[in-house]
Amino acid sequence: MKLEFLFVPTADLGASLALYRDGLGFTELWREGDTTVALALPGCEVQIMLDANDPTAPVGPIFVVESVATFHANRPGALVVVEEPAAIPGGFQVTYREPGGATIQVIDQSTDAASE
Missing domain, CATH: 3.10.180.10 (2,3-Dihydroxybiphenyl 1,2-Dioxygenase, domain 1)
Known part of the structure; x- marks a missing residue:
């Protein structure tokens, strides 16, 4: 990550x-x-x-992982899903809320890598 x-x-x-x-x-x-x-x-x-x-979207970090699907399946229980994994240009994205209320986005660039 x-x-x-x-x-x-x-x-x-x-x-x-x-x-x-x-x-x-x-x-x-x-x-x-x-x-x-x-x-x-x-x-x-x-x-x-x-x-x-x-x-009006919240300011927050965007983390890159190898696979959103894998991260999502194994995510820490404290992360609440705000937006389920969805396709974005070049890969996938998922949005969570952490225990303090901040929004965290996690993306991968898996479809970019597949096209190289």
């Missing part, structure tokens, strides 16, 4: 991008359509994922 992203929902992607990229010096790494942008902070492996799909 690796911490890959900090998920940051936004109601104004342009303004958020201007802050992180132009104001704070993050580097834009990739985009998915007109709603999602990933940014890197120099010297840090964890990326910020700005997302305008649901501005």
Whole structure:
């Protein structure tokens, strides 16, 4: 399990991008359509994922695992399922709530690896 992203929902992607990229010096790494942008902070492996799909979604970590299905089947009992595993571009995602109330997303990139 690796911490890959900090998920940051936004109601104004342009303004958020201007802050992180132009104001704070993050580097834009990739985009998915007109709603999602990933940014890197120099010297840090964890990326910020700005997302305008649901501005009310909770901020939280996104962890990458080899297989969402395997992780989900063996997950700690303290993780409450918020969204069941579902396909996303390049793999699968599942969303949990941890005991303190924070949201945790777990993804894999299994379909990306299969197409290489």
